Amino acid sequence: MRTLILGGDGFCGWASALRLSRKGHDVYIVDNLSRRKIDRILKTKSLTPIKSINQRIYTWNKINKKKIKFYNIDISKDFKGLDYLIKKIKPDTIVHFAEQRSAPYSMKSIESRNYTITNNLITNNNVLYSIAKNNKKIHLIHLGTMGVYGYDFSKYLIPEGYYKAKLFIKSNVINTKILHPASPGSIYHLTKAQDELLFQFYQNMYGLKITDLHQGVVWGTNTNETLLHKDLCNRYDYDGDYGTVLNRFIMQAALKFPLTIHGSGNQVRPFININNTADCILLASENKKRFNKVNIFNQLTETHRLINLAKKISSISNCKIQHLKNPRIENENNTLIAKPMGLIELGLKPIYLSKDFLIKEIEFVKKYLKRADKKKILAKSKWKIN
Numbered sequence: 001m002r003t004l005i006l007g008g009d010g011f012c013g014w015a016s017a018l019r020l021s022r023k024g025h026d027v028y029i030v031d032n033l034s035r036r037k038i039d040r041i042l043k044t045k046s047l048t049p050i051k052s053i054n055q056r057i058y059t060w061n062k063i064n065k066k067k068i069k070f071y072n073i074d075i076s077k078d079f080k081g082l083d084y085l086i087k088k089i090k091p092d093t094i095v096h097f098a099e100q101r102s103a104p105y106s107m108k109s110i111e112s113r114n115y116t117i118t119n120n121l122i123t124n125n126n127v128l129y130s131i132a133k134n135n136k137k138i139h140l141i142h143l144g145t146m147g148v149y150g151y152d153f154s155k156y157l158i159p160e161g162y163y164k165a166k167l168f169i170k171s172n173v174i175n176t177k178i179l180h181p182a183s184p185g186s187i188y189h190l191t192k193a194q195d196e197l198l199f200q201f202y203q204n205m206y207g208l209k210i211t212d213l214h215q216g217v218v219w220g221t222n223t224n225e226t227l228l229h230k231d232l233c234n235r236y237d238y239d240g241d242y243g244t245v246l247n248r249f250i251m252q253a254a255l256k257f258p259l260t261i262h263g264s265g266n267q268v269r270p271f272i273n274i275n276n277t278a279d280c281i282l283l284a285s286e287n288k289k290r291f292n293k294v295n296i297f298n299q300l301t302e303t304h305r306l307i308n309l310a311k312k313i314s315s316i317s318n319c320k321i322q323h324l325k326n327p328r329i330e331n332e333n334n335t336l337i338a339k340p341m342g343l344i345e346l347g348l349k350p351i352y353l354s355k356d357f358l359i360k361e362i363e364f365v366k367k368y369l370k371r372a373d374k375k376k377i378l379a380k381s382k383w384k385i386n
């Protein structure tokens with residue numbers, strides 16, 4: 001199978017590219033290295049020392065039978081470059097990770113808001129248009145987020161993308177199926193909600209084969225493949241913009257700092273391990289089920305209330321919990337009832353966030369503490385506009 005991985009130098013893309021390559025896919029990576037550039041602008045870097053994309057690929061190609069090829073293309077700005085590549089390599093599947101993925105970064109300034117909107121939406125439209133133009137049978141797998149459902153009113157099990165609905169129009173009742181109402185909590189999440197409409201449009205108009213994976217917060221760093229050689233090491237983001245809540249707690253535990261929580265900490269969030277992310281990409285790309293609509297799968301394995309997660313890590317590390325003013329505008333007492341139904345059906349074997357895993361991850365992070373800039377850990381972006 002020929003698979004084009006867009007954003008294959010990033011955290012999830014790199015891990016997934018290696019998994020697919022090891023499983024026998026012919027993998028082609030496209031990335032404009034913008035994530036590395038944002039690190040330089042923010043004066044931060046991955047806690048783990050990551051090699052250049054050329055070194056990573058050189059090492060992988062030395063140890064693996066199937067070779068990976070890399071193309072530096074900005075998908076939002078160079079439609080011709082992307083289109084030419086799709087025409088040339090004729091992929092069966094395109095996995096699309098290439099978006100600006102930080103909610104705090106997307107709320108930082110008018111420039112970062114506009115960058116997130118233009119980069120994410122134009123990237124997606126360019127990919128969809130090129131598929132429609134070249135070969136409508138290409139399967140597009142896109143990484144979305146559980147955040148599109150909103151963290152507000154999920155008193156019931158969240159469906160995978162769609163609701164069966166009754167629309168009441170005067171005295172008539174129309175039975176239909178609608179997309180789960182979008183309730184994005186940041187500009188970043190807003191682009192993912194708009195991505196959903198682009199998918200509906202291209203599926204309705206041109207019959208494209210699309211899978212949208214609504215992913216939770218990804219934890220962990222390395223996978224079975226990235227562990228094969230030190231040059232393949234995956235990134236670990238801990239800074240206030242790109243570090244996720246769990247990475248922040250783990251970093252603080254490793255440094256013996258207080259575990260900082262935004263507001264009450266009653267927020268519930270979905271989680272998935274990076275090895276399971278790579279599993280899901282493999283399962284989705286090998287899924288032969290019908291595509292009479294956009295396939296939507298909830299890509300998480302568990303949910304946690306953040307205060308409980310902090311307490312668990314505090315009991316392991318003896319670090320205190322410190323409540324900070326919440327920089328976000330959000331419901332801090334949300335419920336989130338969600339399961340990975342479709343992906344389990346396809347064969348996903350969930351890896352859960354156990355105490356042992358947390359201890360291992362803290363020990364792993366301790367190895368790289370010399371590289372840490374402690375001033376970068378706390379979130380600085382604010383949702384409020386003064």
Ligand SMILES: NC(=O)c1ccc[n+]([C@@H]2O[C@H](COP(=O)([O-])OP(=O)(O)OC[C@H]3O[C@@H](n4cnc5c(N)ncnc54)[C@H](O)[C@@H]3O)[C@@H](O)[C@H]2O)c1
Pocket residue numbers: 006007008009010011012013030031032033034035036073074075076077096097098099100101119123143144145146215216217218219244
């Ligand atoms: N990491 C998470 O916890 C998480 C959770 C839910 C969803 N996701 C989604 O998964 C996807 C991947 O996330 P990640 O954590 O690997 O992010 P990442 O920033 O590490 O990787 C994204 C990659 O895409 C590249 N890219 C961005 N814009 C591009 C463009 N215009 N042209 C070419 N390349 C471009 C970047 O350089 C980067 O290497 C994103 O779409 C994100 O929204 C991630």
